[in-house]
Amino acid sequence: MKAQLTLVLCLLVGGAIAQQNLPQEFRGKLYAYWGWNRSMYSPSDIRFSGQHYDFVLEDVVAKDRPSPFNANTYFNPAYASIPQYNFRIGYYFKENWDVSVGIDHMKYVVEQNQFAKITGSIAHTETRFDGHYMGDNIQLTPDFLRMEHTDGLNYLNVGLRRTSPILDREFVQLSLLEGGGFGALVPRTDAELFSQERHNEFILSGYGGSALLGLQAKFFNHFLLQTEAKGGYIHMPGIRTTPDPEDSADQGFFFGQFNLVFGWILDLRKT
Numbered sequence: 001m002k003a004q005l006t007l008v009l010c011l012l013v014g015g016a017i018a019q020q021n022l023p024q025e026f027r028g029k030l031y032a033y034w035g036w037n038r039s040m041y042s043p044s045d046i047r048f049s050g051q052h053y054d055f056v057l058e059d060v061v062a063k064d065r066p067s068p069f070n071a072n073t074y075f076n077p078a079y080a081s082i083p084q085y086n087f088r089i090g091y092y093f094k095e096n097w098d099v100s101v102g103i104d105h106m107k108y109v110v111e112q113n114q115f116a117k118i119t120g121s122i123a124h125t126e127t128r129f130d131g132h133y134m135g136d137n138i139q140l141t142p143d144f145l146r147m148e149h150t151d152g153l154n155y156l157n158v159g160l161r162r163t164s165p166i167l168d169r170e171f172v173q174l175s176l177l178e179g180g181g182f183g184a185l186v187p188r189t190d191a192e193l194f195s196q197e198r199h200n201e202f203i204l205s206g207y208g209g210s211a212l213l214g215l216q217a218k219f220f221n222h223f224l225l226q227t228e229a230k231g232g233y234i235h236m237p238g239i240r241t242t243p244d245p246e247d248s249a250d251q252g253f254f255f256g257q258f259n260l261v262f263g264w265i266l267d268l269r270k271t
Helices: 002-017 071-075
Strands: 029-041 044-050 053-060 085-094 097-110 115-122 131-139 145-168 172-185 189-193 206-219 223-240 248-267
Touching: 029 097, 029 223, 053 131, 085 145, 085 248, 097 248, 145 206, 172 223, 189 223, 206 248
Parallel strands: none
Antiparallel strands: 029 085, 029 248, 044 053, 044 248, 053 115, 085 097, 097 145, 115 131, 145 172, 145 189, 172 206, 206 223, 223 248
């Protein structure tokens, strides 16, 4: 939390001192970066529907799942997809504006054994959960529900950003970033409902939109190091929960990210 507050403070200070853009132009430059994120999610209502059930769980709480830090996991290319990561490639098409595409690989884990309100019906599942519910409390035990988007909550998105320089020295330039984007959610959901067989394959499940503030440091005109605060909304009406296509889940929630990324910027006009 201290690191997150420090990031936000840096962004606010950067914006305050950026009275006007310094004479630095990015047009014609291509960049790419890679890094990692910590994520947070608002409580969400999740609707589960199938041949024998149709019910809603209210205000379900979930959290991210960062990989424990070690150099092999975070810096070995063979394990690049294991941590929560961000990858993006972009092009400055006009002055300080760029368009980019990327993937935010987050992980979303429903907290086990929490209590939630349930409304709807469950029938013919041959479990102790068969019945009609009207806002009753139910505990999300492993034999009732285990649900994760851990491989992952993949937000494939297109973004438009503006880079506003705030410091320009011979070997380092600092810039404030701001922008937004939208895209599709392609999670690999690991869910077990009533201990049924899970689906666990990548599938287009929904859409999202986001906004971003960031602070970028550029060294020797090529190497990038930046921090980002990003937030938005995700709606996934097409989550697959079992191999049966009639079984699905629908949820929407707000998310926040704090990212640390590094990369390279190249002036295509000089190549």
